[in-house]
Amino acid sequence: MMQTSLNFLKKGEWGRVVRLDCDKEISRRLLELGVTPNTLLYCIRWAPMGGAVEVRLRGFSLALGYNEAASVLIEKEGG
Amino acid sequence: MKKLGLIGNPNSGKSALFNTLTGSDARVGNWPGVTVERKEGIWEKGAFLCIDLPGVYSLSPYTPEERATAGFILDEKPDILLQVIDTTALERSLFLTTQLLELDIPLVIGLNMVDVAKKQGIFVDATRLSEILEIPVVEISSITGEGSGNLAKSLHKTLEKGRRGETVISQDKIWARIQPLMQPFFQGTQGLFCGMRWLEQQEKFDWEGEIAAARYEFSVFCCQEVVLQRFKKETPTEKLDKLFLHPLLGIPIFFICMALIFHMTFSLSFLGTGIPSPGVFFRDGAEYGVKLLGDVTMSFFPQMPYWGRIFFMDGIFGGMGKAISYLPQILCLFFWLVFLEDSGYMARVAFLLDRPMRKLGISGRAFLPLLTGFGCSVPAMMSVRTLERESSRKITRLIIPFFSCGAKLPLYALLVGLLFPENGGLIMFCLYCSGIFIAVFWAIFLRKRCFSGQEASFIMEMPPYHLPRWNNIMRTLGRRGKEYLSKAATVILGASVIIWLVSHITLDFQMTNDSSLSILAWIGQGLTPFFIPLGFGSGACGWKASAAILTGLAAKEAVVSAITVLGGPEEMFTRASAISFMVFHLLSIPCVAAVSAFWCEEKKGKTLFFALCLWLSTAWIVSFLVYQIGRLIEIAF
Numbered sequence: 184m185m186q187t188s189l190n191f192l193k194k195g196e197w198g199r200v201v202r203l204d205c206d207k208e209i210s211r212r213l214l215e216l217g218v219t220p221n222t223l224l225y226c227i228r229w230a231p232m233g234g235a236v237e238v239r240l241r242g243f244s245l246a247l248g249y250n251e252a253a254s255v256l257i258e259k260e261g262g
Numbered sequence: 263m264k265k266l267g268l269i270g271n272p273n274s275g276k277s278a279l280f281n282t283l284t285g286s287d288a289r290v291g292n293w294p295g296v297t298v299e300r301k302e303g304i305w306e307k308g309a310f311l312c313i314d315l316p317g318v319y320s321l322s323p324y325t326p327e328e329r330a331t332a333g334f335i336l337d338e339k340p341d342i343l344l345q346v347i348d349t350t351a352l353e354r355s356l357f358l359t360t361q362l363l364e365l366d367i368p369l370v371i372g373l374n375m376v377d378v379a380k381k382q383g384i385f386v387d388a389t390r391l392s393e394i395l396e397i398p399v400v401e402i403s404s405i406t407g408e409g410s411g412n413l414a415k416s417l418h419k420t421l422e423k424g425r426r427g428e429t430v431i432s433q434d435k436i437w438a439r440i441q442p443l444m445q446p447f448f449q450g451t452q453g454l455f456c457g458m459r460w461l462e463q464q465e466k467f468d469w470e471g472e473i474a475a476a477r478y479e480f481s482v483f484c485c486q487e488v489v490l491q492r493f494k495k496e497t498p499t500e501k502l503d504k505l506f507l508h509p510l511l512g513i514p515i516f517f518i519c520m521a522l523i524f525h526m527t528f529s530l531s532f533l534g535t536g537i538p539s540p541g542v543f544f545r546d547g548a549e550y551g552v553k554l555l556g557d558v559t560m561s562f563f564p565q566m567p568y569w570g571r572i573f574f575m576d577g578i579f580g581g582m583g584k585a586i587s588y589l590p591q592i593l594c595l596f597f598w599l600v601f602l603e604d605s606g607y608m609a610r611v612a613f614l615l616d617r618p619m620r621k622l623g624i625s626g627r628a629f630l631p632l633l634t635g636f637g638c639s640v641p642a643m644m645s646v647r648t649l650e651r652e653s654s655r656k657i658t659r660l661i662i663p664f665f666s667c668g669a670k671l672p673l674y675a676l677l678v679g680l681l682f683p684e685n686g687g688l689i690m691f692c693l694y695c696s697g698i699f700i701a702v703f704w705a706i707f708l709r710k711r712c713f714s715g716q717e718a719s720f721i722m723e724m725p726p727y728h729l730p731r732w733n734n735i736m737r738t739l740g741r742r743g744k745e746y747l748s749k750a751a752t753v754i755l756g757a758s759v760i761i762w763l764v765s766h767i768t769l770d771f772q773m774t775n776d777s778s779l780s781i782l783a784w785i786g787q788g789l790t791p792f793f794i795p796l797g798f799g800s801g802a803c804g805w806k807a808s809a810a811i812l813t814g815l816a817a818k819e820a821v822v823s824a825i826t827v828l829g830g831p832e833e834m835f836t837r838a839s840a841i842s843f844m845v846f847h848l849l850s851i852p853c854v855a856a857v858s859a860f861w862c863e864e865k866k867g868k869t870l871f872f873a874l875c876l877w878l879s880t881a882w883i884v885s886f887l888v889y890q891i892g893r894l895i896e897i898a899f
Contacts, residue, residue, distance in 0.1 A: 203471075208650065212721050214474040215320035217354050222478070231509045234617025235626060235720055241353040241478075242384075242485075246613045248625060248720030 189236065189247070189255040192226040198257035199223055205254035217241045218255060264421060265338065266310040269331065269362065270346035271355050272296075272317030273725050275374045278734075279346055279404035280314035287737045288314060289641075291603045293630050294723050298327065298647050300334065306414050313340065319354070321361045321455075322462055322470075326647045332459075335365065336452060342368045342421050344413075346404065349379040349386050350726065352489060356481035357474075359395065360430045364455045368425040370416050371395070372402040372409075378726070382497055385490040394484055405731065427454040431476040440469065499606075499726040506607065512614050521691065523598040527591060528675070529687035539687075544590035545675065552583040569773060573762060581758025581823035586750050588672035588822070593739050596637060596668070600738045604730035608633065609722065616720045622702055623709030625649065625718040628658045632701075635665030636694075637742070639856035643863055650721070653713035659860055660708065660873055661701035663852040664880075666694055668746075669818035673847055676822055677831055677840045689841075697848050700880060749817060757813050757820040762827050765809075777828060778802070782809050796846060796882065797839035797889035807834050807843060817853050838892030842885045850881035 192198045200222045203210045217240055218224075227237040227244065236252045238245055247255070268276045272294035281288055284303025289296055294317065301314045315334060316327035334340070345362055347355040362369050373388055392399040398416040402409035431437055444457030462470045506512060526532070527541030538546065556579035560571065602608055608630055616626030627649055635642035642662045649655050666674075674693055678686045764782040768774050777783060786805030789812065793799025798807040810824040825831050835843060851857065851874055861870050 209719055209721070211322060211470065212319075212650065212719075214471060215322065215357060216721065216723070217357060217478055217481075219471070219475040219478045221475075228503075228507055229509075230507070230613055230616060231512055232617055234615075234620075235613050237507075237613065237724060241351070241481075243351040243354055244724035246609075246616075246626075246720065246722045246724050248616050248620060248718075251719055251721055 186256060186258055189224065189226075189238070189252040189257055190249060192224070192236070192238075192252075192257065192259065194226055194228050196226050197223060197260040198226070199260055201256045201258055203254060204256055205251070209251060209254065213251070213255065216245060218245075223260065224255075224257065263304075263308055263311050264341040266305070266312050266417065267334065267340035267343045268312060268314045268346060269343055269358070270317060271319055271348065271351070271358060271723075273723065274317065274346045274348040274351075274355065275404035276317060276346045277301075277314055279372070279374065279402065280312055281737075282404055282407040283410060284312050287741055289738065289741075290734055291600075293603055293606075293609055294648075294725065296645075298644050300330065309414070310417070318358065320358060322459065325650065335367070336456075340367060342370065342417060344370050344372055344417070346372045346374050346402075349373050349376050350382060350384060351723075352386060353478075353481050353485045356484055357477050360477040360480055361455075361458070363395065363397070364427045364429050364458055366425060366427045366452055366455075368420045368423065369397050370413070370420050371397060371399045372413060373399060374402055374404050376401050377403070378728070383491055387488040387490065391484065391488045394487060427452070429454060429458070430480045431473065434476040434479065436472050436476050440473075497726065502727050503610065506610050507614065512610075516611055516614060519602070523595065524691050524694070525687050526598070527595045528678075528690045541591045541594035544594060545588060548590045549587040552579065552587045555579070556583060572766075576827055577758055577762030578755070580826045581762065582750055582755045584676075584826045585672055585754045585758075585819040585823050586747070588675055588819070589743060589746050589750075591675060592668045592671055592746065593743060595671070596739055596742055597735065599633065599636065600735050601730050603630070603633075604728075604734055606725045606727040609725055612720075612722060613724065620718050620720070622657075622705035623713065623718055624654050624658050624705060625651075625720040627720055627722055628654060628718075631658055632662065632665050635662040635667060637668050638745075639663055639665075639667050639852050640859045643856065643859040646863065650719045653709075654718045656864070656869070657705050657708050657713065659863060660876060661704050663856060663877055664697045664701040664704070664849060666697045666848050667818065667852070667856075668742075669749075669853065670848060672819055672822040673825075674844055676825070677835065677844055680831055681835065681837050681840050693844060693848060696845065696884075700849060700884060704876070704880070746819075750819070753817045754820050754823055757816050758823040758827060761809075761813060761820075761824045765828055778805075782828075785809060785812075792882075793846075795889075796885040797842045797893065798835060798846075803834045807839075811843070811846065811850070814847060815851065815854060817855075818847070821847060836896065838889055838896050841892055842889035845888050846881045846885040848881075849877065849884055851877045 186201055189198065200218055200220050202220055203213055222240055225239040227239055229236050235246050235248050268280055270276045277288045277290040277297050280286065280303060281290065283305045286303045288301045297314060297316045303312045305312045315331045318328045318331045321332045322328060343362060345359055373386060379386065388399045388401055398420055400409055400413045400416050402413055440461055443461060447453045447457035450456060462473060506515060526539050529539040532539040556575060612626035612629040615629055619626050619628060631642050631645045634645055639662050643659055646655050646658045649658060674690055678689050682689050765777045765780045766773055767781055768779045769781055769784060774780060783805050786809035789808035790799040790804045793808050806828045810821050813820040813824045860873060864870065
């Protein structure tokens with residue numbers, strides 16, 4: 184399966200978190216919000232002009248900026 | 263009295279529960295990070311001292327709110343903790359629970375928003391959850407207060423038992439590796455908790471990631487056991503978001519909403535019908551009321567001497583009364599802003615605007631603090647704390663005063679109503695926009711010049727929409743109104759009286775009717791050279807405008823009082839100089855309260871000095887340009 188990052192996930196696609204690639208400040212926030220390895224993410228939508236992305240995980244919606252999304256490495260899941 | 267700490271994720275309803283239990287009026291809203299300072303209140307007839315803490319996702323000591331919350335637990339040693347959980351986000355909330363369970367403090371869980379979860383087809387087995395966690399789990403409603411009786415009973419029972427911290431990851435393979443490392447901590451107070459925190463801070467090895475994963479594994483296990491998802495249907499939030507976050511319509515809808523709000527508050531002709539908009543209608547009513555009150559009061563004292571009569575009519579009813587009569591209009595504006603915030607729409611706006619705002623070096627999260635700035639700069643400066651980066655926080659604080667606060671509004675309303683009666687709403691909208699424009703300019707400049715390198719970040723939970731609660735809106739408006747009135751009765755009254763006195767006493771302490779001979783004229787005269795290039799410092803009345811702008815440092819509302827006491831704006835301004843005056847008023851140094859809030863947050867003399875220079879010079883330069891251009895237009899037509 185191909186490894187990519189969250190900012191390549193299109194609306195309606197699923198991805199599984201592989202690891203986080205960012206500084207501590209940001210990774211802490213992401214970890215405590217539940218973006219831990221193996222978490223399944225569903226891409227709900229992108230903000231207009233490809234700004235922020237809204238993903239669903241662990242029963243809630245999380246909005247991430249473009250750079251933060253780029254630092255979440257994922258594997259796309261089929262279906 | 264037992265200390266009860268209310269803890270939980272941002273936007274889980276802690277403050278709403280706190281208000282319901284203690285009957286207080288803490289600010290609540292549908293936006294993660296509304297509470298930035300802890301609040302205290304009494305519950306159960308003095309059995310508990312409730313402490314409402316800022317919302318956190320974890321207890322790691324990194325952001326200011328987390329530090330405050332963890333610091334509270336370690337230093338003030340609450341007797342018991344109540345974790346408020348948003349039932350619809352159980353899995354995420356249990357992460358914090360796994361940390362709280364490591365404390366040597368009794369813990370009770372309050373499941374909030376059970377009704378919302380049920381509507382989404384989610385059922386949570388509270389009994390089973392309580393068995394797994396081995397602590398009481400109570401269903402509560404933070405809005406109606408349902409279940410608070412049960413809650414009190416569980417709290418009392420749990421208090422008797424006490425607690426020794428235990429960790430849920432003791433079953434995980436990671437435990438065998440980390441337990442020996444934490445041995446030295448186990449002797450001390452809160453040993454387990456402190457040990458874990460120490461581990462998570464180690465840079466050499468990424469314990470933090472592994473521990474977080476283990477905690478979430480436990481949380482997933484709990485949810486599998488206790489959550490019963492009946493059906494999956496499209497929630498109202500998803501339906502609404504299809505419209506409000508539409509790729510093409512999303513941003514236009516936001517601007518239309520904002521334009522409508524301004525129209526409803528400031529337009530003299532509502533929707534083109536010729537009838538005043540609600541905001542203007544209420545203001546006119548209040549103005550009439552204040553005038554009537556003045557006349558009636560005076561009629562009780564027919565014997566009052568001449569100077570006393572003038573003092574009451576011009577100084578008090580004219581000065582303070584004028585400021586008070588704008589209160590309804592300000593509340594009209596806030597009504598809609600609070601309405602949108604409480605519904606959860608503002609979080610969507612942050613999402614929509616993240617990209618443009620990031621270009622300015624601040625993230626979409628800065629949107630609410632900036633919007634709060636339209637209300638009052640003081641809470642806005644404080645709520646900046648919830649932003650992730652230091653550079654974002656500093657830039658945001660520097661530009662907050664350019665977001666015209668509610669206290670600056672009376673002056674615009676006064677001048678626009680008088681000099682631009684046909685298109686008041688438009689001018690007002692342009693004023694607010696120009697403030698935003700200047701803020702944008704400075705944000706870009708500061709990011710390029712002073713804080714390059716660090717990117718702003720945007721990580722934010724998107725709360726589900728809910729119907730704004732009438733009580734909540736009214737409480738917020740009531741609090742604002744109370745603040746405004748108490749300011750009117752103290753600072754503005756004081757300023758009005760002083761202005762009246764110094765404008766009616768001459769330099770050799772004689773009463774005079776000719777204010778151009780007064781002490782104030784002398785002070786204002788000294789300031790005029792500074793303001794002549796801006797248009798409102800010249801002429802026979804130049805000193806009046808100069809003196810009026812000075813009073814704005816005490817409170818921005820006082821400028822209106824000063825103008826009224828000094829004889830009204832008719833003789834002071836031309837159209838061009840009025841706009842220049844308003845622009846200066848909008849951009850210059852904010853009131854003392856806002857400056858001291860800035861100081862409390864930044865705590866650096868150099869930064870404060872820089873900020874004051876930035877605000878003052880911006881105001882002067884922009885007003886100068888506005889006046890010069892305006893004058894050319896005036897001459898041309």
